[in-house]
Amino acid sequence: MRRSHKETKESASRITRRGLIVGGAQAAFLGVLAMRMRQLQVEEADQYRLLAEENRINMRLLPPARGLIFDRHGIALAENAQNYRIVIVREDAGDVDATLARLSRLISLSPEDLEKAEKELKRRSSFVPVTIADRLPWEDIARVAVNAPALPGVTPDVGLSRNYPMKEDFAHIIGYVGPVSDYDLSKLEDPDPLLQIPKFQIGKSGAENRLEHLMRGKAGFKRIEVNAVGRVMRELDRKEGESGANIQLTIDAGLQNFVQARLRGESASSVVMDVRSGDLVAIGSTPSFDPNLFVRGISVADYRTLTENKYRPLANKSVQGTYPPGSTYKMVTALAALEAGVVGVEDRVYCKGWIEKGGRRFHCWKRSGHGQVKLKESLMRSCDVYYYDVAERVGIEKMSEMARRLGLGERHDIPMSAVNGGLAPTKAWKREQRGAEWVVGDTLNSAIGQGFVLASPLQLAVMTSRIATGLEVQPRLVKSVNGKEEPGGPWPELGISERSLKAVRNGMFAVSNNTRGTAYRTRIAADGMEIAGKTGTSQVRNISKAERARGVFRNEDLPWERRDHALFVAFAPADNPRYAVSVVVEHGGGGSTAAAPIARDIMLRALYGELPPLEAYPSDQRAAAQEMMDKLELREIALPDDGKVRA
Structure with missing residues (x-):
């Protein structure tokens, strides 16, 4: 059936309007896309350059401060002391042997310390910090800090370390802490992620061990940016952990x-x-x-x-x-x-x-x-x-x-x-x-x-x-946990006649x-x-x-x-x-x-x-x-x- 001239003209007009609408929409989309590309490539180039190199955001756990232990009068029995230490990053140190040699002239490092550090440096990735010496006096830390330009890759650091001021007096009651071992992990069905932190310490014996669930605390975290090989590029933010509970014992x-x-x-x-x-x-x-x-x-x-003492001091x-x-x-x-x-x-x-x-x-x-x-x-x-x-x-x-x-x-x-x-x-x-x-x-x-x-x-x-x-x-x-008194008594009668x-x-x-x-x-x-x-x-x-018959031996x-x-x-x-x-x-x-x-x-x-x-x-x-x-x-x-x- 043939269309009239008028119908043909109206149809062409409608097609032209649709084409203009579609073309306009495409042009607008391309314009927005171009503007966004310019924003990403020019205005936000610095922000995304590291990500373009395959960087990613990682979450790292932050170990909490371990709970403290006190006697019944509030005297500290187990505390967290500041631990000044020296760490080195192999990739920043350049000639590691030369750097360690210069460091040993500033602080006392035994041949055993150096040998242990060298083994650890070879075992770890080049960007992972390795502790060279810890429990150093402030004077040693200050000396290293002053000589920092001559010690590439070497950094003074501070952390917390367990200390028992009463030493032998409470060894069998409180016990002690130590690094998490494979054996420790094997005993747990669902281990706390904290235990995966290198050198994280847990209670090994005594109250430190039996009250571990109270004194360990809860981990904090930090968001860091690392590249494809895991090297830390920068810290984005952090949230500190929750300290463990403080324990007061009944001991005087x-x-x-x-x-x-x-x-x-x-x-x-x-x-x-x-x-x-x-x-x-x-x-x-x-x-x-x-x-x-x-x-x-x-x-x-x-x-x-x-262990060889016949009086068995560890028991x-x-x-x-x-x-x-x-x-x-x-x-x-x-x-x-x-x-x-x-x-x-x-x-x-x-x-x-x-x-x-x-x-x-x-x-x-x-x-x-x-x-x-x-x-x-x-x-x-x-x-x-x-x-x-x-x-x-x-x-x-x-x-x-x-x-x-x-x-x-x-x-x-x-x-x-x-x-x-x-x-x-x-x-x-x-x-x-x-x-x-x-x-x-x-x-x-x-x-x-x-x-x-x-x-x-x-x-x-x-x-x-x-x-x-x-x-x-x-x-x-245990007298109290975080100041809250633990239950004790009143006690029922034995049922023995007076x-x-x-x-x-x-x-x-x-x-x-x-x-x-x-x-x-x-x-x-x-x-x-x-x-x-x-x-x-x-x-x-x-x-x-x-x-x-002959007389019992004295x-x-x-x-x-x-x-x-x-x-x-x-x-x-x-x-x-x-x-x-x-x-x-x-x-x-x-x-x-x-x-x-x-x-x-x-x-x-x-x-x-x-x-x-x-x-x-x-x-x-x-x-x-x-x-x-x-x-x-x-x-x-x-x-x-x-x-x-x-x-």
Whole structure:
């Protein structure tokens, strides 16, 4: 069908208008594109030039400041000290050997330092900073800064490093930090990205390790611009991390220092506990070590010295060490028998020096025997035969149940490394662990804290606190976190009758205050501060029948490792208990001669809050007490108000 001339003309007109619209739109688009290209290539050329070279924006983590640790009075125990160090970037240094040679003329660098630095420089990328020396004095940093033009690629730097100002005193409590290892990472299912930071330090032992989740803090970050090979071009912005929580312990730094000083020279441990709150105010273990050595990277020689010492300075004997508790366990046996009704306070047991059961003789420590003995005398004079007799009647199950009620055979939840649960044995335990049936001899040995029974100094302190109060006191090491008090008490009652507890307390009082008591010589003479205690001596060797016939070897005649352990537990004041103390001296001999004097000195220091007056000692012992105090190597401890007190 043919169009008319008019229709053809109108159609052409419409096509022309559409063409103009499309052409105009294209022209406008090209104009905008041209303007944007000019803006990118001319006006913003500097901003995008680095990106054009394949630069990219990276996020880098910033390690937070680690939380601090204080004692109960606010004295710093673990702090973050400024660490001045020198770093070098290989690509900026040019001739690295020449630069290091010039640097070594300005600061002291050992051949070992230089060799270590050269290995690290070869291992790292050329643009990664490598630490040449750290923990430098400000004078060295200033000297390097002044000579910067002659030291290309060398830069003074400052960071934070862990420092333990009390050194050996708190090594076993606080522990130490160290760089994250592959082993550390292997133990974690979803490790914190912070742990990937080179040389980032985490808690390796003690409270540093157990409270790591609180003290580590949260990472900050910085945005940096790096090129295709990872070299940092510039920092764009940063956000600092969140510092870790500050921890306040229940420990008294002054008392802790005294305990460590008093135990020095022995392979020993001691725990002091507030019987009302459960606060652990001192936890001593000797010999000790300087945890700062591990932070800085302990040398092979120093580490060998620690590991080859027969007194085991790396072991925390106060919570990790478990020992046969010896006669300190007799309170457990006595309470079990009293509560079971198998013996009364006034009942007597005849001790002739031994008792025979199952064709075997079980001997008392006193060869001639103690004669007729009541409960109070059995504790006061530590008669073994009395406890052999009542143990056979009460049985191991009730004895071990009482032990657990008093805190033995239980792993107490405090933030320290390798806290041991000890052992309160049962018939089922022996069957499962030893593949043998329980026999009466096992019960008799357990009655006097020998055989399978094991307890740590911490557990013995808990036991003594519970006897002193009749409450289920739990030990507490952390007082507050970021100023917020941690829960502690009130404690429920043990469920032991006051009559039974009073009978045992009276026996413990007689141990230290009756002239026939095994610890009478280590009594406290000050009125109102009398101590109630119990001596213990635990054998580490079997005494044969032949040895008994010719006479038992004295401890001093035996090699150190074959001597008996010496133990003592006590609470004071006897009529209004405030503190409980336990002392274990490994291979120390007798509890009355080796452990009790130490425990009394520690108790007096705790009660007085300072070195005790000589009047607190019996008159004939005051000269010896003064000599002991003069020999102690005590620290001067700076209080938070900047005052000075002698520990």
